[in-house]
Amino acid sequence: MSKALEVTSLRKEFGGLVAVKDVSFTVDEGEFVGLIGPNGCGKSTTFNCISGLLEQTSGSIEIFEEDASEIRPDQIQNLGMTRTFQHTNLWREMTVIENLLVPPRGQFGSSIREMVRSLLFPANPVEEERLSRAYEVLDQLEVPHMAHNMTSELSGGQSKLVDIGRSMMGEPRLLLLDEPVAGVAGPLAMKIFNNLRKLVDDSGITVLIIEHNMDFILRQGVDRIIVMNEGGVLMQGTPDEVRNNRAVIEAYLGATVDSGGGEE
Numbered sequence: 001m002s003k004a005l006e007v008t009s010l011r012k013e014f015g016g017l018v019a020v021k022d023v024s025f026t027v028d029e030g031e032f033v034g035l036i037g038p039n040g041c042g043k044s045t046t047f048n049c050i051s052g053l054l055e056q057t058s059g060s061i062e063i064f065e066e067d068a069s070e071i072r073p074d075q076i077q078n079l080g081m082t083r084t085f086q087h088t089n090l091w092r093e094m095t096v097i098e099n100l101l102v103p104p105r106g107q108f109g110s111s112i113r114e115m116v117r118s119l120l121f122p123a124n125p126v127e128e129e130r131l132s133r134a135y136e137v138l139d140q141l142e143v144p145h146m147a148h149n150m151t152s153e154l155s156g157g158q159s160k161l162v163d164i165g166r167s168m169m170g171e172p173r174l175l176l177l178d179e180p181v182a183g184v185a186g187p188l189a190m191k192i193f194n195n196l197r198k199l200v201d202d203s204g205i206t207v208l209i210i211e212h213n214m215d216f217i218l219r220q221g222v223d224r225i226i227v228m229n230e231g232g233v234l235m236q237g238t239p240d241e242v243r244n245n246r247a248v249i250e251a252y253l254g255a256t257v258d259s260g261g262g263e264e
Ligand SMILES: Nc1ncnc2c1ncn2[C@@H]1O[C@H](COP(=O)(O)OP(=O)(O)OP(=O)(O)O)[C@@H](O)[C@H]1O
Pocket: 014, 017, 019, 037, 038, 039, 040, 041, 042, 043, 044, 045, 046, 086, 212
């Protein structure tokens, strides 16, 4: 199986603080993998290094087996990767479909409104294609009815969904999602995970998803979970392996988890 992402001995220091100590993991093509760990353990910093937003102190990153240790954020799309941020940042005064038509952060030119207008009233086939892609993405996320809602009127969970939709616009082969369901009500959060699972199965896309709630992610059908703690990787394995791992239970879960896993 070929690798979508390989992180080797990643380290990131902020002055005297070592946010990421020694992180190594791989994600195979077509896998749906969760990255979890307590607040401040270095999950987002790891994403920021992978996506070129931060320069790592040391270590290397390969994306689809190409060296990506030194990429800039505007180059990640070319490698087939897209990411979302922990804090969604949609254009509030635009509709959902308009938001999907704006390229991700750091990848657009000066006149966004002009560009969106030309996309909404397409004069050429490329623009028409982008518009139909936007509707297709909303279909995949099962929210086609939201297309013309104002973004400012959406709930937090719906905004997260639009953010995921935006990241899917460029048809990435590797999607990095930073806590896409934080603060999202249970049923919608589950629906988002179901849709991602379906996306992985149907289109062969690779998804790495940060989630802070261990109990929740253990039930969401991911293939594998990487558990971080204090800037390092504590263990990785299937949800069952994580559920039954003593180090995880002791270091992270405490008494909150049913290690027998029989309550479904
Ligand atoms: N730009 C920065 N400058 C200085 N310190 C930072 C910076 N970004 C993160 N940190 C610190 O690095 C550590 C890891 O932070 P990070 O955001 O990666 O954690 P996280 O696992 O994503 O946490 P959370 O679950 O709260 O999102 C924390 O101590 C944080 O305060």
